[in-house]
Amino acid sequence: NAGVTQTPKFRVLKTGQSMTLLCAQDMNHEYMYWYRQDPGMGLRLIHYSVGEGTTAKGEVPDGYNVSRLKKQNFLLGLESAAPSQTSVYFCASSYSAGGTSYEQYFGPGTRLTVT
């Protein structure tokens, strides 16, 4: 079991460029989440998904889009990157059908710098 994996690990973008962050989980989890982590700000939820084909906005969704075409994958897109999107991005997943744990399992993170 690889758990939650994220691609890429690091990326530098110029202002206005676009990119997609990929998250994959092999735990058959229903729910997936994208967070950003900034110094002194904790973890803030960007978007989340409660199942294949569904997505919802979190606390800080502006400037980001997401898609969940397959249960195991959750993509985060930046259409026109801005320096304010420089951050570390974490993907997480939780809950297997029939399970009782609400634990969220986090990936290793993607460090994104926008210049």
Next chain:
Amino acid sequence: QQQVKQSPQSLIVQKGGISIINCAYENTAFDYFPWYQQFPGKGPALLIAIRPDVSEKKEGRFTISFNKSAKQFSLHIMDSQPGDSATYFCAASLNSGYSTLTFGKGTMLLVSP
């Protein structure tokens, strides 16, 4: 509006001492309170969690104390070790498998040898 307030921002404790991190929440509908531990360069990982039907939960050297009337909960690390040096996040959510977590801003703990 910050729904989960965490303090202190940083904490230095000597080896063998007790580390205490506090959190306060506002939403009385919250009924699941986990603590996550994050080492540098890694993603957060669940450390311990509590539901409001108990006032304390202990797992090894880690204890959560919960005060429902005060809407506060805290993490106590007994016999703190250098390997405990990490950032700790408290969080809160509704009791649902897909309920989103609201995180505190984190506490950076350094345990000095």
